[in-house]
Amino acid sequence: xxxxxxxxxxxxxxxxxxxxxxxxxxxxxxxxxxxxxxxxxxxxxxxxxxxxxxxxxxxxxxxxxxxxxxxxxxxxxxxxxxxxxxxxxxxxxxxxxxxxxxxxxxxxx
Amino acid sequence: xxxxxxxxxxxxxxxxxxxxxxxxxxxxxxxxxxxxxxxxxxxxxxxxxxxxxxxxxxxxxxxxxxxxxxxxxxxxxxxxxxxxxxxxxxxxxxxxxxxxxxxxxxxxxxxxxxx
Numbered sequence: 001x002x003x004x005x006x007x008x009x010x011x012x013x014x015x016x017x018x019x020x021x022x023x024x025x026x027x028x029x030x031x032x033x034x035x036x037x038x039x040x041x042x043x044x045x046x047x048x049x050x051x052x053x054x055x056x057x058x059x060x061x062x063x064x065x066x067x068x069x070x071x072x073x074x075x076x077x078x079x080x081x082x083x084x085x086x087x088x089x090x091x092x093x094x095x096x097x098x099x100x101x102x103x104x105x106x107x108x109x
Numbered sequence: 110x111x112x113x114x115x116x117x118x119x120x121x122x123x124x125x126x127x128x129x130x131x132x133x134x135x136x137x138x139x140x141x142x143x144x145x146x147x148x149x150x151x152x153x154x155x156x157x158x159x160x161x162x163x164x165x166x167x168x169x170x171x172x173x174x175x176x177x178x179x180x181x182x183x184x185x186x187x188x189x190x191x192x193x194x195x196x197x198x199x200x201x202x203x204x205x206x207x208x209x210x211x212x213x214x215x216x217x218x219x220x221x222x223x224x
């Protein structure tokens with residue numbers, strides 16, 4: 001079936017470290033978003049990136065649609081980066097946003 | 110510009126009762142989607158409304174229903190609550206239909222506990 005898979009499921013880093021989160025999707029997409037869910041449950045938009053590369057401060061993302069994956073880069077991690085990172089992809093074949101299981105990131109001071 | 114507003118933030122209900130959750134989208138947005146988030150199942154799509162019409166529905170029983178008003182505000186109703194309905198319910202707002210190259214923005218969620 002249609003799937004969105006994220007890796008790694010858990011990541012523990014020291015403050016200041018860099019990290020790469022991966023999102024693989026099983027079909028072609030025309031809408032892909034990355035979100036950060038804070039401890040209170042709010043989903044915060046990071047990137048809307050169906051293809052190409054975008055940067056926002058310490059965060060950047062790249063989607064290679066032809067190879068069916070997206071990467072989220074976090075540089076110089078801060079404790080406030082802790083939380084769960086989700087990617088969600090819209091595939092025409094299923095007409096809804098399909099969510100990955102998330103990457104739980106813990107940044108230690 | 111105000112974000113997506115969900116009310117109430119927290120709710121405790123008893124099995125068998127019904128509950129109504131509300132979502133006010135970002136001004137100008139016409140699409141509202143609802144999701145259920147549980148620790149075991151992750152984020153699951155419930156339904157999407159656009160211009161007062163349900164455009165898509167996830168795989169949930171008929172106890173879950175919704176509607177959208179002319180001002181794009183949406184309500185979700187769950188009847189005959191079960192313990193398994195305990196979850197965080199998230200609402201997303203977007204200018205166009207999901208999948209139409211339009212970005213979705215989420216509210217803070219309503220945390221429902223069924224006892």
